[in-house]
Amino acid sequence: MNRTALADSLLVARLYLLRGWRRAIANPRTLALKAGVLVALWLFVVTGDARTLPSEVEPERFKEMMRGAAAGLWLAFVAVAALSTPTAARSVQGSSFLLRSAGLRPTLWGTMLGKYARRVAIFGAFVVATAFVLAWGFDVPTRNPLTFVALLVFFLTAELTGMAVRLGVAATGVQLGDTGRVLFGGVGVIVLSVGVGYPEESIALLSHLPVAAFGEAFIMGIPEVAADETLVVWATAGGVVGSLVLAVVIEQFALRSWFTGGSRERAGAERTRVDDLLGRLGITGPTRAVAWRLWLQSRRRPLVLGLLAVPALVVGLALVEPGGTDIPLFPLSIGLYAVWMATVSVGLNPLSSEDETLTHLLSAPGRDIVRGYALTTVCLGIPVTVAAVSLAGVLVGPLWLTVPALLVSVAVLLGVVPGAIAIGLIMPRVGALEQSVDGPITPSKFAIGVHSVLLGLLVAPATLVITFAGRVPPVAVYAGSGVTILAALLTGTVALNLAANRLDGMTLG
Amino acid sequence: MTDAIEAEGLTKRFGDVVAVADVDLSVSSGTVYGFVGPNGAGKTTTLQLLAGLLDADGGSARIDGTDTTQRRELTDVLGYLPAEAPLYDELTGREQLRYAAQFRQLDDSGVDEALERYGLVDAADRRIDGYSTGMRRRLGLAQATLHDPAVLLLDEPLNGLDPQATRTVTDLVATVSDDGTAVLVSSHDLATIEEICDRVGIIADGRLVAEDKPDELAGGVDDRADLEAAVIELTDG
Known part of the structure; x- marks a missing residue:
């Protein structure tokens, strides 16, 4: 040089x-x-x-x-x-x-x-x-x-x-x-x-x-x-x-x-089977549009799909552990990990995927938009969560705690998805990046932190009773799980309103 | 005498997509050449090929006699301003120009002169993230012309500018051209292109479909037509 x-x-x-x-x-x-x-x-x-x-x-x-x-x-x-x-x-x-x-x-x-x-x-x-x-x-x-x-x-x-x-x-x-x-x-x-x-x-x-x-x-x-x-x-x-x-x-x-310019993809099909399915389910208007668009963006981002598969990989790793992973909390832990991964990957930073469409988006009712986001996140999160918990419960165990873990995980998913959207709207990360990125901007670290705390608080009752499963009566396990399920559903309802109001009150500039 | 910009059979493919096909160009020193066409026609790709920022798949191009594959030598003779001015938001306008000047071994007087010439003296010590679109464009122009290049390539320099800012930028382009620089400018602002350019090339689907003086191009379609009508006529379908 x-x-x-x-x-x-x-x-x-x-x-x-x-x-x-x-x-x-x-x-x-x-x-x-x-x-x-x-x-x-x-x-x-x-x-x-x-x-x-x-x-x-x-x-x-x-x-x-x-x-x-x-x-x-x-x-x-x-x-x-x-x-x-x-x-x-x-x-x-x-x-x-x-x-x-x-x-x-x-x-x-x-x-x-x-x-x-x-x-x-x-x-x-x-x-x-x-x-x-x-x-x-x-x-x-x-x-x-x-x-x-x-x-x-x-x-x-x-x-x-x-x-x-x-x-x-x-x-x-x-x-x-x-x-x-x-x-x-x-x-x-x-x-x-x-x-x-x-x-x-x-x-x-x-x-x-x-x-x-x-x-x-x-x-x-x-x-x-x-x-x-x-x-x-x-x-x-x-x-x-x-x-x-x-x-x-x-x-x-x-x-x-550096100077080849790579190759450019030709435009893909405008509509997908998912959009048709949404229509057949009676989902219309902005909710359908947002759900379809978020699905399309998620499907085309390899990182999102890869992250959603991580909980299943962890189950696979537990299988090869020679000593086994015989702890009561294992199925629930895997389920909650899947919930956390789905919400962080898809729903926690809704504004990052908007780019220049935000003005258009703000012309629709906030509730419809939030429902669209929640719909796609839940639809992606449920199969991942159910698969992860089922695999963990059936292949690793304990089997009898699989059902409570499934119920708790799915309920928590339903609760924290609107929660994640609300947190993402309150603490968005839409700032300039150092260089162009392939895919969405990752959520704010503070948003991830608050979201994790919310998840932790919701699952605390269920976690407590499942930890002592075997030493407390089964009815206590179901009761503790029930408290988490109710709290999650209540949180989801409140968060849905909060997110919708937040979006309705949002202005540009 | 050789032209300041010369291209023969310039071709660029991105996988299956042919972005630029067999384009010939020649632009003389001291003239302004307008490059117009629909979105995706190949204007930006052609400018990037001429700037040596992309490798051509066919043909060749020279800037002031320097082959565009000679990237290091090209830096001395070329100024390039892409659609999004390459500025660092964390710097002030003066810092940005000082930074650019250091690569050219220019002293601070060159920076002060550029700030004066492009009307940025008052904003010189403000951070760029607070600049308006017009100010960013002027700073980008100042940066691209800091070393008095023989050729200036401007990609959509009028996008998003109000009439006053448009006038400022076009006046600056005229001044640069009067100083002997060959300017190639792409734009959708056909009225301004018609006004400031000595020659205009129309590109569609990567091919140069017409090239002439602006009034000749317009008259070739219809005696009473303007450049806009000519572009629509020549690039439609």
């Missing part, structure tokens, strides 16, 4: 960080939430078992854990980098300006450097702080400069590998399509779930990956653990060389994929 390209790349990176910072301070609530999560996580590590971990486990086991954790973290950052890598010039914000002012290299590397710096600043600080505390358990803080160099190379290689993978796939011209993306995402969820479900085996497996060598950097200087410093030197040097190779490859991939 010549001097000008380097200077321009730094300029692009600097602006990327400046804009990110200005966006962050313009939204202090979200900034506080993110900072709070990081600090809470760090405090958990510092005050929890992790601090005393080094002195409580076998040195070899501790070494394996650090190596495995490093490899797992590296893979996670590769995935994050891959997902955020633009595969077309138009996906880079301001690309028409940057590419015509600075050219490809500064646009590509400046944006990458900005992201890299942000990740190192946020997660790097977290990792260093955590590693410091872990080492503190041995009273020997890691002060070896090699640790920090290794950390930088660790993040750099992850970033570049993610970019190379994503751009490499894009450069082949292969497009996964909706089904392929759902399947790919499903495989990812299964792999991740197995990893979380079998932490010891996963860590052991990950510790054999070459990138696990970076894990040794964080245990250098700890007595008895015997970190391999030479290996860290080789990993760091190899990482630097590998990064240079990856940089060349990435530029070639970007040249091949």
Whole structure:
């Protein structure tokens, strides 16, 4: 890279960080939430078992854990980098300006450097702080400069590998399509779930990956653990060389994929069988229009369909758990997970799918619009919930709690769907995004939080009695479930009115 | 003498969809060329091909003698303003232009001059997210012309502007053209196109179906017709 390209790349990176910072301070609530999560996580590590971990486990086991954790973290950052890598010039914000002012290299590397710096600043600080505390358990803080160099190379290689993978796939011209993306995402969820479900085996497996060598950097200087410093030197040097190779490859991939323009889909059929079905059921007017449109949008978003299938995957994972999952709450937990996933995926941020149609939408009665949203969310949520609870109850058990779990889950769904729509209208997320997104804008984190609390409060009576099922009479289980069902239905009615009034009172501007 | 914009047989496909088919274009320095046609006719794709933002599937194009595949060299001779001006809402107008100027090794005096020329001095230190549509368009123009390019490509620069803002933008386009820049402008505002352009090309289904002086194009359809009638006649069905 010549001097000008380097200077321009730094300029692009600097602006990327400046804009990110200005966006962050313009939204202090979200900034506080993110900072709070990081600090809470760090405090958990510092005050929890992790601090005393080094002195409580076998040195070899501790070494394996650090190596495995490093490899797992590296893979996670590769995935994050891959997902955020633009595969077309138009996906880079301001690309028409940057590419015509600075050219490809500064646009590509400046944006990458900005992201890299942000990740190192946020997660790097977290990792260093955590590693410091872990080492503190041995009273020997890691002060070896090699640790920090290794950390930088660790993040750099992850970033570049993610970019190379994503751009490499894009450069082949292969497009996964909706089904392929759902399947790919499903495989990812299964792999991740197995990893979380079998932490010891996963860590052991990950510790054999070459990138696990970076894990040794964080245990250098700890007595008895015997970190391999030479290996860290080789990993760091190899990482630097590998990064240079990856940089060349990435530029070639970007040249091949950024300017092709992809392919454009021809317009699909305007009407679907679902619309006809709605008509036959006597659903007309704005309710039918909104329900049909939301169904069409949901059907065409692979992510939504993929997320709805996650609860069933969890049941599948419980089946392969050797010890079994014999807890009374399992069917209900899976049912509530399905309810939560359906409402968050489809109903929690109704305004995000409106775009420029909001003015048209506001010309119809709020109650009709909310019913349309609720109808589609419930119609998508019920089969998912029933399937998830039935699978959990029949395949994992306990069988006799399947019916109460089904009744409670469906009732809670009916209650929290209007609740989610009302929450989404009160706390919408419709702000500008950093780059164009495929599909809807995800709901506000606060909306997700409030929605989760509502769900938790509604299911509390049922959860309490089912937890003690077997120790309390069956009638108590049904009574507690009945309280949840009544509360859910009452909440649904109130929320429906609240959402309708909210929509009726909404103005633009 | 070579034209500032030259294209021969320019073709672009998106999968099965042919967006631009065998388009020939030539625009001389110091002239304004209007590019008109229905939505989806291929105007934006043609401009993106000329700007080197898309790879052509066939044909070739040169901007001030530079092949559009020479992307780095193209940055020196080309100014491009897409329909949505590429601005960063978190910056002020002055910061945005300073940022653009740094890529061109221009000092702050160039920025001040552009702010003055495009009537943005009073709003220079306000954040862009508070700008009106007309101000954003003027700032976009200022950014695209900061380096006095030989060729300026403008995609729908008049969209959403009130008559006063339209007049401001067209005056600025005329000034840029008078300075010797070749301007290619796409728009649906046919009355303005007829007024400011030296030549007009009509595109439909990716093909350039007619090209001439605005009054000649209108007269070719009907002696009393205007450009709008000519466009409807030539692109209908």
